[in-house]
Structures are given as structure tokens and as C-alpha cells.
Amino acid sequence: MKAIVTTAGRPTDLTIQFAKNASAKLGLSYVDRQKRTVTQLQQHYQSYVLVAAKSRWEYHALNSKEPFFYHPSSAMFRLKRVSRGEHDPLLDVCQLQTGDSFLDCTLGYASDSLLAAYAVGETGTIHGCEANPVLAFILKEAFHRGRTDHTEYQSLMNRIQVISSDAVTYLKQLADKSVDVIYMDPMFETSITESVNISPLRALGIQDALNEEWVEEAKRVAKKRVVLKAHFGSPWFEQFGFEQIKRPNTKFHYGFIEKAATQ
Numbered sequence: 001m002k003a004i005v006t007t008a009g010r011p012t013d014l015t016i017q018f019a020k021n022a023s024a025k026l027g028l029s030y031v032d033r034q035k036r037t038v039t040q041l042q043q044h045y046q047s048y049v050l051v052a053a054k055s056r057w058e059y060h061a062l063n064s065k066e067p068f069f070y071h072p073s074s075a076m077f078r079l080k081r082v083s084r085g086e087h088d089p090l091l092d093v094c095q096l097q098t099g100d101s102f103l104d105c106t107l108g109y110a111s112d113s114l115l116a117a118y119a120v121g122e123t124g125t126i127h128g129c130e131a132n133p134v135l136a137f138i139l140k141e142a143f144h145r146g147r148t149d150h151t152e153y154q155s156l157m158n159r160i161q162v163i164s165s166d167a168v169t170y171l172k173q174l175a176d177k178s179v180d181v182i183y184m185d186p187m188f189e190t191s192i193t194e195s196v197n198i199s200p201l202r203a204l205g206i207q208d209a210l211n212e213e214w215v216e217e218a219k220r221v222a223k224k225r226v227v228l229k230a231h232f233g234s235p236w237f238e239q240f241g242f243e244q245i246k247r248p249n250t251k252f253h254y255g256f257i258e259k260a261a262t263q
Contacts (some may be wrong), residue, residue: 105167
């Protein structure tokens with residue numbers, strides 16, 4: 001989808017420079033705001049709009065009521081729970097250890113990667129794939145340049161290396177058994193009403209369905225486990241050989257493939 005870059009409604013020299021730099025980096029056209037609303041720009045250019053605000057980036061999809069901007073989403077309360085010694089279901093299934101490597105194939109808001117960064121510590125490594133290049137840019141700016149209103153987790157964000165690529169393409173570049181845990185959370189086949197926070201992401205994200213090539217590449221690259229998050233009724237668990245962990249009264253479940261058991 002075509003996209004343009006502009007500034008917030010009241011541009012400053014700094015936000016204009018931000019927007020022009022993003023335009024050059026992403027290969028998108030820069031457009032002066034000229035007091036027009038985002039909706040007016042969308043309609044005039046028939047385009048998505050990336051906005052350089054004072055402290056963050058906002059990405060507006062056509063016909064979407066809310067923009068995408070970076071925030072930690074569920075990681076905010078999940079990290080507090082884990083720091084108090086409580087369990088997190090993702091960390092339970094991943095069984096991450098200090099110093100482990102973790103690849104998030106579907107980065108999104110990076111909520112799960114923030115939990116993984118906490119678990120593996122400063123000696124671990126976290127990489128995350130984002131197939132939409134504009135979303136990847138927003139995440140990189142938030143994590144490594146502080147372009148976000150949520151800086152309370154900056155030390156964890158700094159540990160996440162954003163890969164601007166779809167997961168399969170990136171996995172094919174990696175050596176066998178080179179990542180401890182590989183995690184996949186494709187856009188749910190069934191919309192889950194409780195997950196209202198992902199609505200802007202759903203409008204912008206590249207929604208690739210899980211397939212055999214993706215799973216096989218993940219199994220080749222993983223040293224310990226391949227972990228899947230999907231709707232509780234998803235056929236993917238059985239279809240691709242994941243051991244499903246059933247969680248009462250939840251709309252999504254985790255599943256895993258233990259590499260030791262497949263070798």
C-alpha cells in the first residue's frame with residue numbers, strides 16, 4: 001500500500017527533519033502538512049500516512065480509526081508480575097535461561113520480546129522480525145532512539161534487534177541450531193475481541209498464515225524449542241506437530257516442538 005510521510009499538525013524544524021529523514025530512509029514521499037487533517041491527506045493521496053510527532057511516530061492506515069504507535073501493550077503488567085516472582089505462560093513454555101537467544105518471528109508490539117529480554121538478561125540476545133518496513137522503522141526508532149512515550153522499559157527495548165523482513169526469509173539466512181528458542185504468533189485466524197489493543201496493528205500488519213515451510217525452517221534453526229501461540233481452536237497445533245498446552249478459560253493457547261524429541 002502506498003504511504004507518505006508528514007509531520008504533526010503543528011510542525012517544528014525538528015519534526016520536519018524527522019519526517020524528511022524517514023522519507024529518505026523508507027523511500028516514501030514527504031508531504032507538507034499545511035494544516036490538513038490526516039483524513040484529508042489520506043483521501044487526497046489515497047495513501048497510508050506516517051506522522052512525525054514530537055516524541056513518537058504514528059502510522060495511519062486507510063479507513064482505520066486509530067493509528068499504530070509504539071507502546072509495550074501487555075508487557076507493562078506482565079513484567080510487573082514476573083518481577084514479583086509470578087509466572088508468565090509464555091516464559092513457562094519457552095523455558096528461557098540467562099544467556100539464551102530468542103527469535104520472535106512476529107514482532108508486532110514486541111510485548112513478548114520484552115518478556116524474553118527480561119528472561120535472558122544482558123548476556124542473551126533477542127531478534128524480532130517485522131515484515132512491514134514502516135512498522136519495523138517505528139520499532140527501531142522507539143527501541144534505539146527513544147522515539148516513544150514509553151521509556152520505562154528502555155533498557156529492555158535496547159536489547160531487541162529489529163529485523164525488517166518476513167520470518168521465512170530471515171530464517172533461511174540462519175545456520176542450523178543457531179537460535180535457542182524460536183517463537184511464532186501469527187495474526188489469529190479468529191479475531192479475539194479481548195485483544196482490542198492489537199486493532200491498529202491488525203490493520204497494518206502483514207498477515208501471513210503459518211505454513212509448512214515456516215515451521216520446517218524454524219525447526220532447522222532452533223536449538224531447544226519452537227513455540228507457537230494461536231487461537232485455542234486452531235488446527236495448526238495438530239497440523240504442524242506442536243504439543244498444545246491447554247489453558248482453561250483463555251482464548252489462545254501455546255504449543256511447542258521440543259527439538260531434543262525430534263532428533
